[in-house]
Amino acid sequence: MNIAKLTKAYDGKTVVDGVSFDIPRGKVTSLIGPNGAGKSTVMGMISRLIARDAGEIGFEGRDLSAWKSRELAKKLAILTQHNNITMKLTVRELVAFGRFPYSGNRLTAQDNAMIDKAIAYMELGEFEHRFIDELSGGQRQRAYIAMVIAQDTEYVLLDEPTNNLDIYHASNMMRMVRRLCDELGKTVILVLHELNYAAFYSDYICAFKDGRIAKFGTVDEVMTRETLSSLYGVDFEIIRVHERPLSLFY
Amino acid sequence: MKKSLSTWILAGLLALASAASLFVGVTDIGIGDLAAGGMQLRIFLLSRIPRLLAILCTGAGMSVAGLIMQQLCMNKFVSPSTGATIQSAQFGILLSLVFIPGVGLWGRVMLAFAAAMLGTWAFVAFIQRIQYKNAALVPLVGIMFGNVLGGITNFIAYQSEVTQQLSSYFVGSFALVIRGNYELVFLAAPLIALAFIYANHFNIVGMGRDFSSNLGVKYGRVLLLGLSVSAAITASVVTVVGQISYIGLIIPNIVAMFRGDRIRGTLCDTALSGALFVLVADMIARTVIRPYELPIELIVGIIGSLLFIGMLFAKLGKPLIRLTRKEGTCHG
Amino acid sequence: MVDAKRNVSIWTKTSAAAMNPARRGNARKIAILSLLTLLAGAAYLLVLSYPEKPKLFAYVLSLRIPTLIVMVIAAFAIGCASLVFQSIIGNRIVTPCLLGMNAMYTLVHTAVVFIAGSGSVVARNANVSFIIDLIVMGTAATFIYAYIFKKTGNNVLYVLLIGTVLSSFFGSVQSTMIRVMDPNEYDALLVTLVADFNNVNAEVIALSIVLLGALAFFLRHDLALLDVITLGRAQAINLGVDYERTVRRLMLGVVLCIAVATAMVGPISFLGLIIANLARQLMKTHRHSYLITASALFGMAAIIAGQMISQHVFSYAVPVSTFITIGGGAYFLYLLLFTKGGV
Numbered sequence: 001m002n003i004a005k006l007t008k009a010y011d012g013k014t015v016v017d018g019v020s021f022d023i024p025r026g027k028v029t030s031l032i033g034p035n036g037a038g039k040s041t042v043m044g045m046i047s048r049l050i051a052r053d054a055g056e057i058g059f060e061g062r063d064l065s066a067w068k069s070r071e072l073a074k075k076l077a078i079l080t081q082h083n084n085i086t087m088k089l090t091v092r093e094l095v096a097f098g099r100f101p102y103s104g105n106r107l108t109a110q111d112n113a114m115i116d117k118a119i120a121y122m123e124l125g126e127f128e129h130r131f132i133d134e135l136s137g138g139q140r141q142r143a144y145i146a147m148v149i150a151q152d153t154e155y156v157l158l159d160e161p162t163n164n165l166d167i168y169h170a171s172n173m174m175r176m177v178r179r180l181c182d183e184l185g186k187t188v189i190l191v192l193h194e195l196n197y198a199a200f201y202s203d204y205i206c207a208f209k210d211g212r213i214a215k216f217g218t219v220d221e222v223m224t225r226e227t228l229s230s231l232y233g234v235d236f237e238i239i240r241v242h243e244r245p246l247s248l249f250y
Numbered sequence: 251m252k253k254s255l256s257t258w259i260l261a262g263l264l265a266l267a268s269a270a271s272l273f274v275g276v277t278d279i280g281i282g283d284l285a286a287g288g289m290q291l292r293i294f295l296l297s298r299i300p301r302l303l304a305i306l307c308t309g310a311g312m313s314v315a316g317l318i319m320q321q322l323c324m325n326k327f328v329s330p331s332t333g334a335t336i337q338s339a340q341f342g343i344l345l346s347l348v349f350i351p352g353v354g355l356w357g358r359v360m361l362a363f364a365a366a367m368l369g370t371w372a373f374v375a376f377i378q379r380i381q382y383k384n385a386a387l388v389p390l391v392g393i394m395f396g397n398v399l400g401g402i403t404n405f406i407a408y409q410s411e412v413t414q415q416l417s418s419y420f421v422g423s424f425a426l427v428i429r430g431n432y433e434l435v436f437l438a439a440p441l442i443a444l445a446f447i448y449a450n451h452f453n454i455v456g457m458g459r460d461f462s463s464n465l466g467v468k469y470g471r472v473l474l475l476g477l478s479v480s481a482a483i484t485a486s487v488v489t490v491v492g493q494i495s496y497i498g499l500i501i502p503n504i505v506a507m508f509r510g511d512r513i514r515g516t517l518c519d520t521a522l523s524g525a526l527f528v529l530v531a532d533m534i535a536r537t538v539i540r541p542y543e544l545p546i547e548l549i550v551g552i553i554g555s556l557l558f559i560g561m562l563f564a565k566l567g568k569p570l571i572r573l574t575r576k577e578g579t580c581h582g
Numbered sequence: 583m584v585d586a587k588r589n590v591s592i593w594t595k596t597s598a599a600a601m602n603p604a605r606r607g608n609a610r611k612i613a614i615l616s617l618l619t620l621l622a623g624a625a626y627l628l629v630l631s632y633p634e635k636p637k638l639f640a641y642v643l644s645l646r647i648p649t650l651i652v653m654v655i656a657a658f659a660i661g662c663a664s665l666v667f668q669s670i671i672g673n674r675i676v677t678p679c680l681l682g683m684n685a686m687y688t689l690v691h692t693a694v695v696f697i698a699g700s701g702s703v704v705a706r707n708a709n710v711s712f713i714i715d716l717i718v719m720g721t722a723a724t725f726i727y728a729y730i731f732k733k734t735g736n737n738v739l740y741v742l743l744i745g746t747v748l749s750s751f752f753g754s755v756q757s758t759m760i761r762v763m764d765p766n767e768y769d770a771l772l773v774t775l776v777a778d779f780n781n782v783n784a785e786v787i788a789l790s791i792v793l794l795g796a797l798a799f800f801l802r803h804d805l806a807l808l809d810v811i812t813l814g815r816a817q818a819i820n821l822g823v824d825y826e827r828t829v830r831r832l833m834l835g836v837v838l839c840i841a842v843a844t845a846m847v848g849p850i851s852f853l854g855l856i857i858a859n860l861a862r863q864l865m866k867t868h869r870h871s872y873l874i875t876a877s878a879l880f881g882m883a884a885i886i887a888g889q890m891i892s893q894h895v896f897s898y899a900v901p902v903s904t905f906i907t908i909g910g911g912a913y914f915l916y917l918l919l920f921t922k923g924g925v
Contacts, residue, residue, distance in 0.1 A: 049816055073822025080816040089868050100810055101822040105869075151821070327743075380919060386739035387918070393746050394915050401907035408900040495750070542765035544758060551754035555747045562744055566734055 001025075001046070001155070001187075006055035008041050016041050017211040019055070023204075028181045028188045030198035033208030034232055040159060042208070043191045047078040047157045073101035077153040079144055081163045091135070091143045092128045095119055098150030118150040122176075138169035145176060149184070156180060158190040162197060170194070174201040196246050199223050207231050220245060254515075256508065260522040267529045268306070272298050274533055296429050304427045304435050305532050306525045308487050308494060309501075311438030313524025314445055314517065315480040316498020317505075321456040321513060322476045323374060326506075326565075327389035329498035330370075330484040336495070337396035337403070338369025339481075339488040343419050344403050348410045355489065359434055363485035369399065370481050374473075386562075422492035423545035424532055437486045441479050442521055449513035452476050494547055496554025497524055503561055608865055608872045615864075615879040622886040626650055629894065648784040653889060655790050656843040657853075657881030663839035664854030665861060665877040666805070669812045669870065670829055670836075671731075673738050674862065675917050677854040680742065681730075682749030683723060683840040684849035689756040690719045691845070692775050696759045700771075708785035716793070716841055723837040724830070749851075778848040779889055779902045790842045801835045804828045808870040847885075850903050852910020857881040859917065 001023040008016040016038040023029055031039040044050030046057060048064060057064040060075070077098075095118055099111040107115075119128055122142045132140055141161070148156055158177070162170035174197050180186045181203075192198045198205055198219075205222040207215045215227050222228075223245035228236040237248040273279055275298065283290035316329035323333070330336050342365025346358045353361070373395055377388050407413045418426070445452070454462045455472045462469045487494060501524045502516070509516045528546070531553065535544040627646050632638040664677040678684075694714050698704035704711045730748075734740040760771050777783040798805075807828050810818050818825045843850075861876035888902040 047816075047820070049819055068822075069819070069824050070822035073820060078816060078820040088866065093868060097810060097813060097817070097821060105806060105809060384739050386737075386743045390739060390743050390746065391915060391918060393743075394911050394918070398908055398911035398915070401904055401911060405900055405904050405908065408904065409896075411899075539762050539765060542761075544761055548754050548758045548761070551750060552758065555751035555754065558747050559744055559751070562740060562747075563733055566737070566740060 002056075002058035003042075003046070004056045004058070006042060006045055006057070007053050008038075008045060008050065009053055015211050016045070019208075019211070019213055021206055021213060021216045023187065023189060025187050026181070026185060027203040028177060028190070028201060029204040029206060030202040031189070031191045031206050031208060032193075032195060032198050033214070037208035038211040039191050039206075039208045043157060043159050043189070046189065047076070047080075047159075048072070049078065049080070070101055073151070073153075075153050076155040076157065077148040077151045078157045078159075079148055079161065080159045081161070089132050090129050091124055091132060091146075092119065094132055094143055095124075095146045095150050098147040098152070101151065114150050114152060118146040121149055122146040137164060138166075138172070141165065141169065141173060142176075145173075145180075149180075153186070155187045155189070158188065160191050160193060162192065162194060170197070177201060195228070199246055200242075200244050223247060257518050257522065260519055260526065264306075264522055264526045264529070267526060267533075268302055271302055271305070271529055271533055274536055297427075300429045300432050301424050301427050301532075302529075304424055304432045304491060305528050307435040307438040308491055309497060309525035309528030310442060310521035311435070311483040311487055311524075312494060312497040313501035313520050313527075314438075314442050315483040317502035317513065317517065317520050318445055318452055318476045318480050319370075319498070320502055321452045321511075322473055323377065323388065324456055324458070325377075325385060325388045326503055327385065327499065328392065329496075329502075330480060331396070331493075331495040332389040332392040332499055333370055334373045334392050334396040334399060335366050335370045335481055335484045336488060336493050337399040339363070339366040339485045340416075340419050340493065341365050341369070341399055341403050342485070343489060344407055344412070344416055347412045347415055348406065355431065355434060359485055359489040362489050363482050366481035366485045366488075367478060369395075370477050371474075374477060419488060419492050421545045422487075422494040422547035422550070423543075424491060424535075425543055425545070427491070432490050434486050435490045438483050441483050442517075445476075445479055446514075446517055448472065448475060449517055453511075453513050492545075492547065494528070494550055496550055496558060497527060500554050500557045500561070501527060504557075608867055608869075611864060612872065612875055612879070615876060615883070619879050619883045619886070622883050622890075623650060623654070626886050626890055629890065648787065649782050649889075650886070651787055652782040652784055652846045653779075653885045654882050655787065655794070656847045657857075657885045658878045659790075659794060659839040659843040660850070660854045661857050661861075661878035661881035662874050663836045663843070664858040665870070665874050666808065666832055667836045667854075668858055669808050669873075670832055671736075671738070671741075672812065672814060674859060675855070675914070675921070676738060676742060676745075677858060678836055678840050679849070679851045679854050680749075680914070681727065681745030682752055683727075683837060684844040684851065685749045685752035685756070686723055686726075687715065687719055687841045687844040688776055688849055689752040689759075690722065690841075691715050692756045692759050694718065695775060696763055700763060708783065709789050712786045712789055712845055715845065716838060719841045720834055720837055724834055727833070727837075728830075776848050777844075777846060779892070780898060781848075783846050786842075786845055790846065793838065793842060797835050797838060801831060804831050804835075805870065805874075808832075809868060812868060812870075848903070850906050852906050852914060853881065853884065855917075856906075856910050856913055857884060859913075 003022070004020045006016055006019040007014065015036070019038070019042055031043060033039045041050060045052045045055075046064075048069075059067065059072075064072070092115065095115050096107060096111070098118065099107060099114060103111050119125060122145055124139070124142060124146055127135060127139060127143070132143055135143065161173050161177070165173060177188055177190065178201050181188050190202075202219060204217065205215075205219055206213060207222055207227065209231055214231050215222050223238060225236050225238055228238075228247055228249075232249070234249050238245050239248060240246070272294070275293075277290070277293055279290045279294060279298070284294060312330060315335075319328045319330065319333055319335075320326055339362040342362035343358060345365065346353050346361040350357065373392055377391060380387075380391075403416070404413075407416045451467055451472045454465055454467045455469055455476070459469045462472070484498075502520050505516050505520045505523055509519055528550070531549040532546050535546045535549045538544055627643060627650060631642045631646070660679070664679070667678045668674055668676060691711065694711055695705045698711075704714060726748075730741060730744055734744065760775065761768055764771055773781060807818075807823050810821050810823050811825070811828065811832075813821070815825050818828075857880040858877050860880050861873050864880075865872045865876050867873070885902070888905055891905070892898065892900060892902045
């Protein structure tokens with residue numbers, strides 16, 4: 001996926017200003033940066049939830065806007081943090097929606113097999129017929145991931161997946177992201193607030209500041225004292241744990 | 251008490267408009283005709299002057315009633331028309347028509363008052379108990395409560411075949427105001443005076459139960475007094491003129507935009523603006539299809555609902571601090 | 583080993599046993615509901631119809647059949663429109679009629695006659711004026727309501743409050759227009775311009791059926807997307823739905839359905855709310871094919887039963903709309919105040 005000169009303004013105020021970078025295939029890429037840096041807006045434009053003012057998003061040789069929405073849904077899955085569904089839906093029914101781009105409202109045997117696989121993968125078997133509004137936050141988040149797995153796309157976009165989760169569930173979520181990439185071979189792009197989750201679980205980091213890219217590179221390239229200090233305006237220390245850079249700040 | 255410039259300007263405008271209103275009507279009346287006496291003078295004394303006084307009392311009374319209710323309920327969207335007061339009063343009138351047809355004007359207004367008081371009290375007690383207090387929820391509940399009451403009123407009216415009689419209490423009009431049948435609306439004057447005396451009390455109660463007991467103000471008693479004043483004004487207006495919506499909602503909000511929320515400072519301006527608003531609406535109602543006249547409720551309904559929607563949009567644009575003041579004080 | 587076992591059990595449970603009973607149960611519920619509706623329709627036609635006196639019987643039927651058709655069409659339109667609208671908005675308390683769409687149609691109709699003049703072709707030919715109404719209504723309503731949703735940021739309580747006020751605004755303007763047209767004949771004019779259950783507008787039956795059929799045909803793909811639309815904008819787009827276009831088309835469909843219903847039986851505000859929620863409660867599913875059918879059937883049964891009560895118990899003295907206002911208003915308050923997380 002190649003992003004070129006992406007720009008977006010709200011009420012005359014530019015929030016994303018000429019952003020260009022290529023997303024490495026088969027890797028986990030995290031978008032980080034202070035509040036208002038434009039990372040979520042970039043994510044929104046990549047996931048076609050927000051219209052862009054200018055720029056191109058090349059996806060498998062074509063611009064995103066040239067794709068048929070239905071075809072794109074087989075290649076690229078989006079999960080945002082706001083998922084307040086008002087319907088009474090069971091976990092299985094929710095996961096089944098992941099097959100919508102393929103079969104519409106009628107599920108084939110193959111679809112059902114995919115749904116079973118996704119539910120088993122996320123260890124949701126015992127909740128399968130429970131309604132999603134009866135689940136805990138962590139379980140619900142897993143149900144949504146299962147839906148994304150059932151959607152069977154190469155690309156997965158996650159907007160702040162650890163938001164509103166406690167440390168236990170957030171760490172589980174990040175391990176899940178790693179597995180999506182390592183075991184299922186997916187390209188995962190996510191917006192993260194917690195710097196160290198990005199450092200520990202991703203391959204590449206794209207750091208945003210004031211609507212522009214401050215630094216894009218591998219985790220080791222971005223997680224340096226100088227880069228982070230200028231990014232957040234706070235002093236940082238970098239330590240290494242399990243051969244990965246983690247940041248300390250106070 | 252020093253009056254500010256705006257009060258004098260409003261008073262001046264009101265005086266001018268009143269004078270103009272006296273000389274608008276089916277029969278042309280000039281000042282010379284009055285001096286000459288006869289037919290013109292009688293129309294003037296029997297119809298024009300009562301009409302003017304009724305308009306002034308209605309406008310001032312309804313807007314003050316709205317102001318008090320907004321303060322007491324801590325919600326900018328509460329008023330006699332969004333707090334079920336008007337519909338309760340109509341229900342009271344219906345009861346008088348069905349069960350004691352010969353009760354007369356005063357008996358009728360007493361029943362209307364009692365019903366208005368009960369309905370408003372039930373509504374206020376109810377919204378104080380619900381926990382989820384979004385600013386827009388309260389008027390919505392009030393309007394729907396009013397709708398249901400209106401439905402029940404209609405049902406009984408159909409059953410007892412008093413729909414015709416009742417209809418004049420639904421669509422407010424000054425067309426039938428003549429000397430001898432309207433003096434009841436004068437009740438508004440002493441009630442407004444009472445509101446003025448207790449203005450600070452209403453303000454304090456508006457800040458919440460804890461806040462008022464801290465300052466030694468009896469919360470329940472002042473609340474009851476305030477609601478009674480509003481209900482009494484509404485009952486007298488509905489009995490004499492019929493339903494007039496939105497004034498109690500719009501006028502206090504517009505005045506508060508310029509003058510703030512301290513009742514003592516705004517009460518006078520609110521009353522004057524309300525009177526002016528109704529007066530202008532009445533002149534429009536009388537001139538659009540001369541020699542016929544439109545019920546004033548229609549004009550007030552059109553202008554008022556548009557202003558209210560504009561007000562909602564304006565408040566949505568801004569941070570909702572004013573609107574949601576209630577949540578803050580409740581937690582604190 | 584344990585994992586494998588669990589996987590097997592999931593297989594058997596879901597594919598064969600778990601899905602089908604629910605679906606069969608829903609099909610049975612629809613069948614029962616249809617039967618009840620049919621019975622209500624038959625009862626409406628036949629109760630006190632004097633079958634022993636053929637001439638009188640024929641006369642009674644000739645009065646009741648058009649009314650029945652009108653009621654069925656109106657209930658169908660309101661039931662479908664309310665349910666679809668709720669799903670688009672993602673809220674069970676909001677229905678198009680509560681936002682004043684029916685009052686708006688009444689206003690549009692009055693305005694068209696007002697501007698064309700009460701003696702013109704437009705005023706005399708019901709079908710011509712109906713088509714003009716639909717065009718004006720379709721354009722104006724989609725524009726106004728889209729603006730409200732945008733401006734309020736989909737804050738449901740504000741949308742409802744503005745809709746309620748808007749409804750009274752439309753009412754006042756319409757009333758004013760009628761009075762300006764003819765101050766002396768206000769009541770007579772009101773009756774010719776606004777239909778109600780005792781004065782149904784049977785002239786536009788054919789046109790309405792054609793219109794509803796065309797709507798169902800042109801919106802069939804959009805309607806199939808409703809299940810996904812209910813997941814919210816982000817999810818719908820994720821699953822490959824052209825969200826904005828679909829919602830715009832469905833919204834136009836909703837507006838036209840409400841126009842059809844209001845043209846035929848006049849404004850009834852709370853019916854849609856009641857039947858759409860009953861349908862959701864009865865059919866414990868998210869499938870719109872079932873929900874919409876159930877909502878439409880509930881609507882027909884409710885209107886027919888209401889009309890029978892009004893006719894035979896209150897001998898026409900109390901209009902159906904009065905019951906609907908009382909019951910629907912109370913139900914609305916209940917939903918507003920006691921639905922957990924509903925608003």
